[in-house]
Amino acid sequence: MVERPAVTSDPSVLSTWIRIKPDNTVAVSVGVGDIGQGSVATSMRQIVAEELRLPFEAVTDLLTGDTDLTPDGGISAGVLNKMVQINLVGGVGVHPDSPFGRTALNVQKAAAYAYQELLERAAAVLGAAREELTARDGLISAGSRTVSYADLVRESQLEVTLPNTGSLEGMGLVILGTPPVVPVSEYRVIGQSSPNPRVPSIVTGSAPWVSDVTLPGMLHGRLVLPGTLGSTLVSVGSLDLDAFPYVQVIVKGNLVGVVSPDEWEAVRAAEALAATTRWSEWRGLPGSENLLEALLDTDWSQAPAVALLKDEAAEKAVEEAMGAASQTVEAMYALPYFKHATIGPAVTLADVRSDGSTYVWTFNQHMQALRSKLATMLETDVDNVIVHFREGPGSFGRSIGGDGGTEAAAVVLSQACGRPVRLQWMRDDDFKWSVQQAPYLGDLSVGLDQSGRMQAFVAKHHMPGIDDTRLLGALLSGLPNGGHAVSWTDPPQPLFLTRLAHEWPYDRVPYRQEICLGAPNLGQPQSAIDVGLRHRQMRSPIDLQQTFGVECVINEAAAAAGADPIQFRIDHTSDRRLINVLEAVREMSGWQTRSSPAAGARATGGGSVTGRGAGVALRNGGYFASVAEVSLDLGSGQVTVDRFWVAAEVGVVVNPRMLKLNIEAGVVFGLSQTLKEELQFDHSGITSTDFRSYPLLTMAEVPEIEVRIIENKEAMSVGQGSEPPNMLPPVAVAGAIHDATGKPIRRLPMRPEYVLAELREA
Amino acid sequence: MAPVVGGSPLIQGQTVVVNGEKHQAHSRPDPPLLYFLRNELGLMSVKFGCGAGDCGACTVLEDGREIRSCQVPIDAVTGEVTTVEGLPRAWAIADNYGAAAQPGVLHPVQQAWIDEQVPQCGYCQSGMMLAAVDLLSRVPNPSLAQIKQAFTTPNPHLCRCGTYAAIIRAVVRAGEGMV
Numbered sequence: 001m002v003e004r005p006a007v008t009s010d011p012s013v014l015s016t017w018i019r020i021k022p023d024n025t026v027a028v029s030v031g032v033g034d035i036g037q038g039s040v041a042t043s044m045r046q047i048v049a050e051e052l053r054l055p056f057e058a059v060t061d062l063l064t065g066d067t068d069l070t071p072d073g074g075i076s077a078g079v080l081n082k083m084v085q086i087n088l089v090g091g092v093g094v095h096p097d098s099p100f101g102r103t104a105l106n107v108q109k110a111a112a113y114a115y116q117e118l119l120e121r122a123a124a125v126l127g128a129a130r131e132e133l134t135a136r137d138g139l140i141s142a143g144s145r146t147v148s149y150a151d152l153v154r155e156s157q158l159e160v161t162l163p164n165t166g167s168l169e170g171m172g173l174v175i176l177g178t179p180p181v182v183p184v185s186e187y188r189v190i191g192q193s194s195p196n197p198r199v200p201s202i203v204t205g206s207a208p209w210v211s212d213v214t215l216p217g218m219l220h221g222r223l224v225l226p227g228t229l230g231s232t233l234v235s236v237g238s239l240d241l242d243a244f245p246y247v248q249v250i251v252k253g254n255l256v257g258v259v260s261p262d263e264w265e266a267v268r269a270a271e272a273l274a275a276t277t278r279w280s281e282w283r284g285l286p287g288s289e290n291l292l293e294a295l296l297d298t299d300w301s302q303a304p305a306v307a308l309l310k311d312e313a314a315e316k317a318v319e320e321a322m323g324a325a326s327q328t329v330e331a332m333y334a335l336p337y338f339k340h341a342t343i344g345p346a347v348t349l350a351d352v353r354s355d356g357s358t359y360v361w362t363f364n365q366h367m368q369a370l371r372s373k374l375a376t377m378l379e380t381d382v383d384n385v386i387v388h389f390r391e392g393p394g395s396f397g398r399s400i401g402g403d404g405g406t407e408a409a410a411v412v413l414s415q416a417c418g419r420p421v422r423l424q425w426m427r428d429d430d431f432k433w434s435v436q437q438a439p440y441l442g443d444l445s446v447g448l449d450q451s452g453r454m455q456a457f458v459a460k461h462h463m464p465g466i467d468d469t470r471l472l473g474a475l476l477s478g479l480p481n482g483g484h485a486v487s488w489t490d491p492p493q494p495l496f497l498t499r500l501a502h503e504w505p506y507d508r509v510p511y512r513q514e515i516c517l518g519a520p521n522l523g524q525p526q527s528a529i530d531v532g533l534r535h536r537q538m539r540s541p542i543d544l545q546q547t548f549g550v551e552c553v554i555n556e557a558a559a560a561a562g563a564d565p566i567q568f569r570i571d572h573t574s575d576r577r578l579i580n581v582l583e584a585v586r587e588m589s590g591w592q593t594r595s596s597p598a599a600g601a602r603a604t605g606g607g608s609v610t611g612r613g614a615g616v617a618l619r620n621g622g623y624f625a626s627v628a629e630v631s632l633d634l635g636s637g638q639v640t641v642d643r644f645w646v647a648a649e650v651g652v653v654v655n656p657r658m659l660k661l662n663i664e665a666g667v668v669f670g671l672s673q674t675l676k677e678e679l680q681f682d683h684s685g686i687t688s689t690d691f692r693s694y695p696l697l698t699m700a701e702v703p704e705i706e707v708r709i710i711e712n713k714e715a716m717s718v719g720q721g722s723e724p725p726n727m728l729p730p731v732a733v734a735g736a737i738h739d740a741t742g743k744p745i746r747r748l749p750m751r752p753e754y755v756l757a758e759l760r761e762a
Numbered sequence: 763m764a765p766v767v768g769g770s771p772l773i774q775g776q777t778v779v780v781n782g783e784k785h786q787a788h789s790r791p792d793p794p795l796l797y798f799l800r801n802e803l804g805l806m807s808v809k810f811g812c813g814a815g816d817c818g819a820c821t822v823l824e825d826g827r828e829i830r831s832c833q834v835p836i837d838a839v840t841g842e843v844t845t846v847e848g849l850p851r852a853w854a855i856a857d858n859y860g861a862a863a864q865p866g867v868l869h870p871v872q873q874a875w876i877d878e879q880v881p882q883c884g885y886c887q888s889g890m891m892l893a894a895v896d897l898l899s900r901v902p903n904p905s906l907a908q909i910k911q912a913f914t915t916p917n918p919h920l921c922r923c924g925t926y927a928a929i930i931r932a933v934v935r936a937g938e939g940m941v
Contacts, residue, residue: 035883036881036882036883036884036923037882037923195876195879196879196881198881198884199875199876199879199880199881199884200876202875202881202884202887203846203868203872203875203876203880203881203887203891204807204846204847204868204872205805205806205807205845205846205847205888207884209806209809209885211806211809211810212800212806262801263793263797263801264793264794264797341922342885342922343809343811343817343819343883343885343886343920343921343922344809344810344811344819344885345810345811391883391884392883392885393883393885393886393922394882394883394885394922394923396922424810426813427811427812427813427814657879658879661879661882661925661928662882664924664927664928665882665923665924665925665927665928666924667924668921668924668925668926668927669922669923669924672924690812690814690816691812691814691816691817691920692816696920696922697924697926698913698914698918698920699909699910699913699914699918699919699921699926699929699930700910700911700913700914700915700918702910702926702927702930705927
């Protein structure tokens with residue numbers, strides 16, 4: 001029997017979510033951890049403080065991502081977002097008076113229910129009608145009589161029953177009902193730039209990171225991973241026990257690991273063991289230099305296509321409109337595999353105890369899914385697996401679905417040696433064996449009429465894979481990988497299904513068809529260990545890829561129409577929110593209204609040319625418009641982004657400073673994808689093994705970034721800006737190069753050699 | 763009989779001064795400084811990033827100059843090592859134990875990181891702050907170009923979350939607070 005802490009985790013009990021402490025401060029529990037952007041660490045506190053009429057500082061405790069103690073599960077992504085709740089759980093639980101969704105809405109409702117209960121108790125204690133009560137700073141008053149929240153819970157915590165529904169290991173539980181909530185127009189704490197309470201612990205070195213958790217008797221683990229992404233183990237190498245006296249070698253199927261009480265010994269032993277361990281040969285990948293050809297050669301009929309228009313007559317009307325166009329723009333766009341490229345490699349501490357319980361400490365965006373999958377792997381009940389979230393290096397979607405890379409392998413090693421094992425990947429393990437964002441191939445065309453207006457728009461988006469969330473350690477050790485094994489959605493989707501992820505704001509284009517085509521992971525069908533290039537969503541997943549195609553072809557269509565790219569967008573939409581951000585970014589950037597390419601644009605003759613480009617990104621109810629000012633050295637192909645402007649309207653702004661920081665950071669992330677990032681692989685495996693072969697943007701390459709936030713309380717939505725600002729730079733920078741040279745750039749990254757090749761080709 | 767930590771007999775080794783205190787390294791043969799600081803001294807602000815000196819997450823100061831602790835064998839350390847945990851002490855010394863020596867007073871670089879709310883995930887920020895301390899000790903009011911250069915060459919300090927703009931503002935603010 002597993003020992004259980006004496007705290008209820010029953011999600012239908014209010015005090016599981018929110019507790020008033022004796023000093024009148026508040027503790028809150030949520031199932032997801034903060035992954036860096038502050039939406040959990042800061043915004044949840046603001047929301048609770050708002051509903052309980054408390055200052056921000058009164059929400060002192062925030063417990064996150066503990067499968068025993070936190071109530072709702074779910075995924076660490078879009079945790080504030082109403083549109084995500086509408087799109088992914090059919091709007092169940094959405095509150096008409098709340099701009100929030102998902103974790104934030106749960107927390108808001110829990111606090112709202114708590115407030116109602118406190119009022120009711122206060123009315124009884126003070127002998128006053130509820131209408132006579134006022135609440136402020138944790139005190140409820142009726143005239144001169146006052147009682148504190150703490151006094152009201154002294155006898156019993158807030159044992160109110162909360163109706164809820166949903167799946168812990170999927171999108172998480174949803175609190176039902178519509179308790180009265182503070183109207184958006186009366187927010188006091190929401191809308192303030194409250195400081196992130198995690199920051200002081202980070203800057204003083206006291207933050208509890210997953211990499212820093214230790215247990216008595218703990219061993220350090222390292223893996224000897226297969227020679228290729230399709231290899232099986234032929235023979236385990238040998239270790240000189242004089243050189244490595246404290247090392248134990250553990251083998252389970254194709255999982256080979258070492259454990260030692262000394263971390264450095266484990267590191268060196270894994271290296272030594274790898275040198276003599278033999279793996280079968282495998283060559284099942286096309287090689288990254290042949291990626292485009294491989295995507296063109298892929299059989300895209302293996303998965304059902306997802307089409308915007310399913311009606312044949314409607315589809316035919318689009319074709320006819322395209323046929324009747326006086327000018328068409330057709331182009332193919334391609335994006336490489338992107339890596340999440342966390343700054344620290346994956347690490348998990350696992351403790352499989354003799355009583356059959358398994359404790360795991362990890363940095364994961366989907367704790368309950370991980371718990372469920374580990375239970376399946378161990379063929380035990382989920383109650384015997386306890387997963388604790390600890391902060392880790394920002395991972396941007398890499399562990400959604402529960403597999404962050406090392407969890408299952410750490411459990412296998414701990415089970416084998418009977419000790420707690422802290423398993424850490426080395427840098428090259430992390431690059432070679434972690435998941436990646438799938439590549440993209442888009443065929444897009446726009447039909448323009450005689451006056452240069454878009455009449456027809458057709459897109460075919462090709463993208464293999466979506467969410468291969470199987471536990472890597474289970475795959476390698478040949479253990480069961482069931483439950484929500486292949487996808488985090490309810491119900492689970494096949495690995496290779498894709499979807500229409502981008503939002504289309506150009507409602508004044510009369511005819512449009514878009515088709516999304518999926519395929520299996522490259523290499524997976526051929527891999528003896530069923531691995532290949534595993535895919536997982538990454539920051540603005542699928543959306544970034546489809547938006548690159550859509551927004552780039554719109555820039556090209558504007559050019560073909562001789563129109564200004566910002567005005568061209570405004571002319572094709574009636575969406576006021578989009579027009580507002582476009583007009584704002586035009587004004588901020590001192591944009592000169594003119595057609596693109598610029599007069600005097602040139603791609604030859606050496607020297608440097610400059611240009612400007614624009615693009616928009618819409619996601620989950622947030623609107624973003626951007627402009628890039630770019631220079632290009634025609635001799636070397638070097639692209640330099642000099643300035644970048646963003647205008648953002650996300651509806652209700654929860655924390656203006658955090659939103660601005662998130663937008664800036666997202667732009668930097670997107671610039672990194674635009675200018676530098678591309679996964680390299682040969683026929684056997686990944687050859688981007690470090691930050692030299694998978695370079696990230698450096699500080700020297702960061703442009704001046706200016707952000708303007710437009711508040712719109714009527715929109716009844718919120719965003720914290722972690723997504724989608726990374727979608728902006730690929731489009732705006734490509735537009736700027738087109739403006740400067742007259743040649744479109746249709747693939748990323750814009751490394752000098754590719755830019756030169758594209759300028760020669762086009 | 764050698765002392766045992768975590769089941770492993772330890773070898774008496776190099777003496778290193780860290781954050782003002784002398785320590786004797788006990789790790790098995792010549793680990794990089796990183797492993798000593800984390801596993802023997804429990805200085806967890808020092809982070810493993812790449813093990814190759816490419817990212818800067820493991821940066822510490824040796825006699826005030828930044829080094830990549832994943833690249834320096836423990837027996838090659840001759841100067842005094844400072845980690846983020848030791849920054850308040852270092853600032854108190856710089857201030858001749860004046861106001862900066864009061865409990866709870868952070869190094870101006872740490873305070874600037876709070877005031878500018880720099881962290882996204884924060885994993886790289888120990889290295890970033892120590893790079894800032896090194897820079898500001900050499901160049902009290904650095905220009906934008908000097909800041910960018912200090913964090914980029916010869917080996918970059920990488921931030922995956924993209925906090926570079928906030929870091930630049932924090933370095934400028936810290937520089938103003940140190941004069």
